[in-house]
Amino acid sequence: MINRSRQMWLIATFICLFTVTGNAQSTDSPKASPQTESLKRATQAMGKLDKDGNGTFEKQENVRAFNRRQKLDTNKDDVLTIKELQRERKNYLATNGEQKLDVVYKRVGRRELQLDLYYPTSNAAGPYPVIIYTHGGGWAAGSKQGAANGSFAAVFSKLLDHGFAVASVDYRLYRKDGPIAMRDCVIDSKDAVRYLAKNANSLNLNPSQCFTMGDSAGGQIAQMLLLTSPESLAGDVVLSGTEYQMVAGVSWYGPCDFEKTDLFNHDDRADFRDRFGPRILLPDSDPADKIALYREMSPINYLAKNSPPLLMIQGDKDTTIPVKHAYYMKQKADTLAAPVEIKIVKNAGHNWRKVDADIEPTREEIVDLTVQFFVNHLTSTVQ
Missing domain, CATH: 3.40.50.1820 (Alpha/Beta hydrolase fold, catalytic domain)
Structure with a gap:
């Protein structure tokens, strides 16, 4: 039986792939919402960090990478879920150009x-x-x-x-x-x-x-x-x-x-x-x-x-x-x-x-x- 974390990861992956495929079909597609973008980033990150494929990122899988995201672990259980990874914010250069x-x-x-x-x-x-x-x-x-x-x-x-x-x-x-x-x-x-x-x-x-x-x-x-x-x-x-x-x-x-x-x-x-x-x-x-x-x-x-x-x-x-x-x-x-x-x-x-x-x-x-x-x-x- 698939545990809840693994199930959430599979659903998020499907949504992310559907979003990417849909956007690829037309250059006129509307810009994805911040929620969709954060889900996409979290899904991509989980795919790289989740070495055992159970749908969550445990500290022992990569201590250095986990420590960089320590503040996301709100319940202090040394495990990060998709929902917690979604709170990670990327910093981009603020410009008025493309x-x-x-x-x-x-x-x-x-x-x-x-x-x-x-x-x-x-x-x-x-x-x-x-x-x-x-x-x-x-x-x-x-x-x-x-x-x-x-x-x-x-x-x-x-x-x-x-x-x-x-x-x-x-x-x-x-x-x-x-x-x-x-x-x-x-x-x-x-x-x-x-x-x-x-x-x-x-x-x-x-x-x-x-x-x-x-x-x-x-x-x-x-x-x-x-x-x-x-x-x-x-x-x-x-x-x-x-x-x-x-x-x-x-x-x-x-x-x-x-x-x-x-x-x-x-x-x-x-x-x-x-x-x-x-x-x-x-x-x-x-x-x-x-x-x-x-x-x-x-x-x-x-x-x-x-x-x-x-x-x-x-x-x-x-x-x-x-x-x-x-x-x-x-x-x-x-x-x-x-x-x-x-x-x-x-x-x-x-x-x-x-x-x-x-x-x-x-x-x-x-x-x-x-x-x-x-x-x-x-x-x-x-x-």
Whole structure:
């Protein structure tokens, strides 16, 4: 006999599939109600989280994912139902332009990877230049919803006003029990760019004007998107061979090199711990491959004289991703005559946290500096 939770999940799945099928039949279908959308999201989430297929999500099935939704467990029984998952709210960038939300750009097994695409608020006809945003979170946390938070929302809102489209990307996240590594995060993000370029005509985007921005782990991914060739780090075979052109990119406090371990020391003390090594190497990785894998994930190794322009903004008191990364990238760029600019933020820790005194420049000035960098390179590209 089917228990009540399983029965509710099956009914919700049927409703969700019926809604999706019905909407797919006509582009003139009315927009789904908030209740239907929340049910759809909850059903999709349950399909991913409910490993034993009993219609509920128990904490022991994925402790980390459950803890992120702890507040939804109102009766504190360490079990989430469809009804409880429906209360989860996604945060999207508030704009006056067109939006395409939760667009599936790739499937990996049962997992659907999504992006949010925001269109300019101007009356320009397109095709539009597009900025791909890769979120931070140590390659192990965060989501595309980060684009709607704090300073990121300020950056992207201004860029939308300047005629850019913005695509905020989800990618698979590292887990200690595997099998996702940093390499997969980068490949997924590259596949998001490939998807946007492959579908550029229908999405009204210009694949020759791709820009990228990321923070922390997302800063490393953004650097990789910017500096690696479109065909490198192949992922989904459906998207392979897609051409696009990167124009410029911005990295907020992102690392550039994993092989040179002393870059992760905040000062001159020899207290380095290989914090991110396990996120590059899987448990079954051959130790002989360690250096090659570290080098593959280090953006600095792809820097060349003809690389697209990169702006790195780093805090001078950041202990998570020390400012040494910016100085080291700039040093190599100057040797190669590569177009890299750095901006050092005084009194700033990770995420522009104030350390000892007010940060200089201010958050507002960092936002304006970031926006202006993109605008300057868009102008030069158009000309």
